[in-house]
Amino acid sequence: MLPFLLLAQLPAQDRPSSCSNCPTWNVAQPGFRLFGNTYYVGTHGLSSILITSPQGHILIDAALPESVPRIVDNIRSLGFRVEDIKLILNSHVHFDHGGGLAELQRLSGARMAASPWSADAMMKGVVPRDDPQFGAIIPSPKIETKVRTFKDGAVLEVGSLAVTAHYTPGHTPGGTSWTWRACEKDRCLNMVYADSLSAVSEDGFLFSRRSQYPHAEDFEGSFAFLARVPCDLLITPHPEASGLWDHLEQRKTNREALVNSNACRIFTASLREKLKERLATERKQ
Template identity: 50%
Template sequence: MATLAAVSLVVSALAFVHVYAQDQPASWSEPQKPVRIFGNTWYVGTRGLSAILITSPTGAVLIDAAVREAADGIASNITSVGVRLEDVKLIVNSHAHNDHAGAIAELQRRTGATVAALPWSAEALKSGKKYAGDPQFESPTTPPERVAKVKTIRDGEVLRAGGVEITAHKTAGHTPGSTTWTWRSCEEGRCVDIVYADSLTAVSADKFRFTDNKTYPHVIDDFTRGYAFLRSASCDILVTPHPEASDFWPRIAKRDGGERDALIDRTQCARYADRADAQLQKRLATERAK
């Protein structure tokens, strides 16, 4: 029997496919009150799209910004947890699609924060257009608003903003610039390693083939490296750009119901990679059978 997490991964992947032909899911812009994940780490996104705020007394970091119309809600959530917008010093991204980077440009204007990304994502964000190499390049999707200035970073680079320190890990495949972020948060003398793992799903435009692809020839190798990283990462708490892909809301409900460690599962990152790998292998088998 399929686990809830496995079903959620499939539903999350299908959401990408069906959004091409119809309006985006309502949950992507549905307001959501901020939720403390652990210590100085907060969920400040919409109900259906993650945005993560990591705070310190001297500055904060925002990871992802959902769709364009989510800017007001994310800004309100940031201030409601006691962080002034001008204290957001750094904005980073999982991958440069509108559902995760749509409001980055607007939030950069409001905060004055530096936006940083791996090379492919940096160029995509600066272009304001769909960017070559993306498996979804030929899909009728809306690109994120152009970001005026983006700092290019490297795989494995440690970024610091105020008292926050996070590390960028290239986990490409879903896009050539897909990035997983890791950091440590503490509360009441207890510290955990948090992994914000980017989407690992092999989703594409109809004509894109992951096998023998000319526009993104290393896509399978990139996926494989990303899976290997997630399987070996120090991972106490997993959060994903689409919260259902990591059972975020059910786990929050359990935690708020009294199960203190409901968010903590040191096997979750590896299982997340395993599910995505199985989905990729199924996709490759389908392509090779044609």
């Protein structure tokens, strides 16, 4: 890996690619407002969410290591300063969502918080052995500062901002989803950033084998949360998973296209079906 100071000076198109899919994930996407004080500042293939206030901002997810220049450009083009980010959060620590965390923390000086499992992985710079994708993916760059931890249901605050952490394990043991309220004038929406809940693994890994994945009920608990949480606007770490780009195109003629109070329930139903298919395939092995 290139030294950090050298890497930080490289534009996005000149940075080394982290994986075969990464150039597609890292395609530039201009930042835009989702609703109220909440903005999309990620790439076309990987979400990064900025929640803003006069007292400072919260950033959720940081895409790939090579995505950082794109995220920084988006934040600045929307009229905000990276240096005003006070808290950085994460859905799960895989390199395609946590790869840019270390550099963005250095650039902003923000404090960081994560679930205990994720915080340990971040500060060690490893893919833990109990991650279903252990052996198949590279780790995210090590976080050099202390990553504080929180309990399920904790409310984290920056100035007037308040986001709630929800443990949603399954894709990783430390997965976390986030909820908050965003307002425009006298209208407020329940915003949900739902972590990935796909049953993806290294070859040979079986979610149905308790010796490999001892907490198989993790998925169902996470699905139950998503099915019941108040949810007006759903965002996911891979934006296409929640239909973001289709909805954004529709918003050109329908300003309500991103808003759907059934979005989380619909999303949960599709996740349950995919897990059912995965487990059925495993039973045949």
